[in-house]
Amino acid sequence: MKKLKVGTRGSKLATTQTKQALAVFQSxxxxxxxxxxxxxxxxxHLATHNLQAIGGQGCFVRELEYQLRAGNIDFAIHSLKDIPTTIHEDLTLACVMKRHSPxxxxxxxxxxxxxxxxxxxxVVGTSSLRRKAQLLHVRPDFDIQPIRGNIDTRIRKMSEGQYDAIVLAxxxxxxxxxxxxxxxxxxxPEIMLPAIGQGALALExxxxxxxxxxxxxxxEHPETAIAVSAERAFLNSMDGSCTFPVGAYSFPKGDTYELTGMIGSENGKxxxxxxxxxxxxxxxxxxxxxxxxxxxxITLIEECKNDQKETFIH
Incomplete structure (x- = not known):
């Protein structure tokens, strides 16, 4: 019997979705x-830090990719939204599984x-610039406050009264x-466009x-793979990172695919x-x-990045 080592983050959500993916693999x-x-x-490790300050979306996958390249694991299972649009030349996204709710x-x-x-x-809790911008666009009165931690932790903080609401995938x-x-x-999606690849798992x-x-x-789920390829191509053409409010959603429509992209100012204006x-x-x-x-x-992206630099300096 052949044995393979599969890498995953250790959070409850990561291990749960990894086990769900492995059930399909073993079928x-x-x-x-x-x-x-x-x-x-x-x-x-840095669960209370600002995501943009510690490297953005890639901070959830780099260690897994290092273990892949070192040969310590055979493949890794990620939330696709955590994977930067450019990955190491020795690695490949072998498949994208069928998307859950985006x-x-x-x-x-x-x-x-x-x-x-x-x-x-x-008071609404989210550390996502994408969510913050789109929330403030429809409710400019909201007091958007950062929140980190696993899903259970975030829900508990809300239940304790630290937030009136929070936003999760x-x-x-x-x-x-x-x-x-x-x-x-x-x-x-008409109210809040999701993150690139949100709801899909990728195997690397x-x-x-x-x-x-x-x-x-x-x-691989072909329809999902095509849709997220469009979303990732959009992000890669804009900047390739999620250090500014950006979202996209693509889906099959008849014999073709529809893609909506979004760029916003952090204040939602x-x-x-x-x-x-x-x-x-x-x-x-x-x-x-x-x-x-x-x-x-491009002007919006540069303004957002300049604002972040000033925030980190001060």
Whole structure:
């Protein structure tokens, strides 16, 4: 029997979604034994720090990628939204699995309250610039405060009264079975465009490990893979990072794919959006990015980065 080592972050959500992915893997390869290797990432070690200050989205995957390159694990399972658009030349995203809900959810302390009816100046917890910008665009009165920690920790902080509401990815709630027990409002993409790749899992391995690469490819969900390729091409064309308010969502529409991209100011006063359709995901992503540049997206990105530099200096 062949044995493979699989790397994952050690959080409850990460291990839960890894086990769900491995159940699919073992349905294809029942004779392959898998060993789960939990790896603590920089983002986990510095759980109270500002994400932009410790390296942005890549801080949740770098240690796993290091262990992959060193040959200590055979493949790693990530939330696709955590993976930068440019990865190490020795590695490859072998497959993207079927997407869960791509949307965000507003978790509200008081049942029966919604985004529209939260009290004036309500305190809403999120450390995401993307979520902050889009929330302030529809509710400029909100007091947006940072929040870090695992899902249970964030919900507990809200229940204790530190926040009136928090924003989480709906897919995370679903994977942990909390979508049936926690009062929440799903935020449609029209209100809040999700992060690039949100709701999808990606399996990463070494390019030279042809056997594992071919095994993982059997788990790919083509529609999801095409959609997220468009989203990642959009992000890569804009800047490649998530150090500014940026979101995108693509999905099949008839015989083609639709992609909407968003760039915003951190205070939510300016939200730029563009929607296009196309057959080739990379061309589609680049085309939406080009339209956004025409709208003034580069200026917004530079202003946001300059504001962050001043924040970190002071």
């Amino acid at each position: 294809h390869f029942p004779d392959v034994e898998v060993e789960l290797v939990k790896i603590k990432t920089k983002g986990d 949307t965000d959810a507003l978790i509200i302390r008081d049942a029966g309250v919604s985004l529209e009816t939260l009290p004036k100046n309500a 709906l897919a995370g709630l679903e994977r942990l079975g909390l979508d049936q027990t926690v009062y929440h409002q799903e935020l449609s 391995c070494r390019k030279d490990n042809k056997e594992v690469l071919q095994m993982l490819k059997k788990m 300016i939200i730029l959006k563009e929607t296009m359709q196309g057959d080739d995901p990379v061309i589609l992503g680049k085309a939406v990015a080009a339209k956004m540049v025409q709208q003034g997206a």
